[in-house]
Amino acid sequence: xxxxxxxxxxxxxxxxxxxxxxxxxxxxxxxxxxxxxxxxxxxxxxxxxxxxxxxxxxxxxxxxxxxxxxxxxxxxxxxxxxxxxxxxxxxxxxxxxxxxxxxxxxxxxxxxxxxxxxxxxxxxxxxxxxxxxxxxxxxxxxxxxxxxxxxxxxxxxxxxxxxxxxxxxxxxxxxxxxxxxxxxxxxxxxxxxxxxxxxxxxxxxxxxxxxxxxxxxxxxxxxxxxxxxxxxxxxxxxxxxxxxxxxxxxxxxxxxxxxxxxxxxxxxxxxxxxxxxxxxxxxxxxxxxxxxxxxxxxxxxxxxxxxxxxxxxxxxxxxxxxxxxxxxxxxxxxxxxxxxxxxxxxxxxxxxxxx
Numbered sequence: 001x002x003x004x005x006x007x008x009x010x011x012x013x014x015x016x017x018x019x020x021x022x023x024x025x026x027x028x029x030x031x032x033x034x035x036x037x038x039x040x041x042x043x044x045x046x047x048x049x050x051x052x053x054x055x056x057x058x059x060x061x062x063x064x065x066x067x068x069x070x071x072x073x074x075x076x077x078x079x080x081x082x083x084x085x086x087x088x089x090x091x092x093x094x095x096x097x098x099x100x101x102x103x104x105x106x107x108x109x110x111x112x113x114x115x116x117x118x119x120x121x122x123x124x125x126x127x128x129x130x131x132x133x134x135x136x137x138x139x140x141x142x143x144x145x146x147x148x149x150x151x152x153x154x155x156x157x158x159x160x161x162x163x164x165x166x167x168x169x170x171x172x173x174x175x176x177x178x179x180x181x182x183x184x185x186x187x188x189x190x191x192x193x194x195x196x197x198x199x200x201x202x203x204x205x206x207x208x209x210x211x212x213x214x215x216x217x218x219x220x221x222x223x224x225x226x227x228x229x230x231x232x233x234x235x236x237x238x239x240x241x242x243x244x245x246x247x248x249x250x251x252x253x254x255x256x257x258x259x260x261x262x263x264x265x266x267x268x269x270x271x272x273x274x275x276x277x278x279x280x281x282x283x284x285x286x287x288x289x290x291x292x293x294x295x296x297x298x299x300x301x302x303x304x305x306x307x308x309x310x311x312x313x314x315x316x317x318x319x320x321x322x323x324x325x326x327x328x329x330x331x332x333x334x335x336x337x338x339x340x341x342x343x344x345x346x347x348x349x350x351x352x353x354x355x
Contacts (some may be wrong), residue, residue: 035067038063056124064088069089069174070176071174074115075201097151112227119167120157125156126158128182142180151176155180158170162194164202186335264285269287271287302319307341308342322337326355
């Protein structure tokens with residue numbers, strides 16, 4: 001009789017166990033379907049635009065509340081900082097609370113947990129069940145602790161966004177008021193999501209870099225074209241100037257030939273000097289015939305003593321006394337003056353000088 005009594009109870013337990021197993025299997029299957037649907041939608045969003053900040057914001061919106069109660073995306077900034085590009089929660093008041101916490105109690109970038117730590121190390125951070133002791137340790141003071149507790153945090157998952165072996169940022173997921181918690185199976189799934197997000201970020205940045213490089217090349221090409229046009233214009237102007245200078249030189253040559261012919265056949269001696277130094281530049285044949293020696297190319301007015309001449313009273317004429325020296329100093333015509341000149345053949349003759 002005892003066996004007959006126990007048999008229905010065993011059957012009941014077996015039936016309950018079977019129902020529990022079927023319920024758990026159904027929940028697992030439904031969770032797998034939700035994950036596949038989410039992954040497909042997230043992949044579509046990530047590939048929809050090269051504006052990765054807007055795309056990441058859309059992924060965060062897709063995540064809440066389907067897969068988590070909180071979702072935030074932070075990117076590594078220059079100088080070791082962190083820049084938040086998206087944060088989502090279904091309750092706007094909670095978002096305002098998070099903003100106040102970040103403003104009043106900014107996180108320490110050197111701390112050994114949280115987003116900065118994950119970005120530095122590239123390692124996932126997972127807390128299945130957040131104890132109150134962890135909140136107490138993280139709080140700076142009582143007010144900070146009160147604000148953190150008000151968020152109702154239950155489970156925490158921070159994953160690095162890694163592409164081409166570089167950590168680009170971090171994806172933060174939090175379970176809170178829904179009562180859900182993360183488990184080990186969630187880590188593998190969301191690591192796949194974070195990899196896809198990182199690849200989308202990296203691709204978008206590469207495209208931007210390529211577009212920027214193309215823009216710079218176009219600007220450089222435009223600048224080179226402008227410089228080439230300017231160079232062509234300058235070359236044309238130089239050619240015109242060169243042509244004009246050649247014509248001028250030819251005209252000067254012709255003028256010099258005419259002047260040379262005049263000086264060479266002039267019946268009076270002519271000597272040219274440079275102003276203001278007085279350096280002798282040129283003397284015509286008539287001057288050499290009168291002085292009976294070659295033109296003396298004196299370096300300055302004082303050197304005119306090389307031209308030996310005397311006043312009527314017998315005094316030696318100084319270089320600065322010659323009409324040419326006085327004209328160079330005054331800028332006005334000088335002479336005529338008469339001097340007794342000692343000529344190259346040793347004879348003396350009276351000469352008249354004007355400058």
